[in-house]
Amino acid sequence: EAQVTQNPRYLITVTGKKLTVTCSQNMNHEYMSWYRQDPGLGLRQIYYSMNVEVTDKGDVPEGYKVSRKEKRNFPLILESPSPNQTSLYFCASSLVYSHQETQYFGPGTRLLVL
């Protein structure tokens, strides 16, 4: 079954305490992305990766880091979380080919930074 998994699903942390949200896909997709979703602001892309060791900034990269050492995994790192990073986070993986795209989203990670 095609799947994107994220862990943890829910996280409460304090300002400044480093955290990592993991994302894994089982479809051998080259493209992976991270998004955050906030009320009234829709979805905003944080970072994306077009392949192993190839990452680039999305619309709102400040305060986040990513790495893509293996094709299946794309962790999101918050080195020093702040309250304005409280949000709902989604990871997605995509197959992009010949002006077509198949995309799967993970179930989301709800983060509260106190």
Add this chain to the structure above:
Amino acid sequence: QKEVEQDPGPLSVPEGAIVSLNCTYSNSAFQYFMWYRQYSRKGPELLMYTYSSGNKEDGRFTAQVDKSSKYISLFIRDSQPSDSATYLCAMRVDSSYKLIFGSGTRLLVRP
């Protein structure tokens, strides 16, 4: 001004109506246009994906891109209560996977 503008709604229609959802944008370099559907407490799902101008149809859904007006639309025919969700538009340029989203329109289809 935001790069992509989308009316937040909510848009309430009776079952069976034709729904029209729209986005405008300012960046003429956008080449790929997407519509997502998101049910409450769920992740988005890619509904329609269009390259450049023109129409694309998939069942009850039609996506339309008018690059001259910088305007995209999603039409839903014979709307059903199960179509009640938030619909987000997104777009990107050809040479990048950086996606810019609209803020989403909440749709309610009344039985």
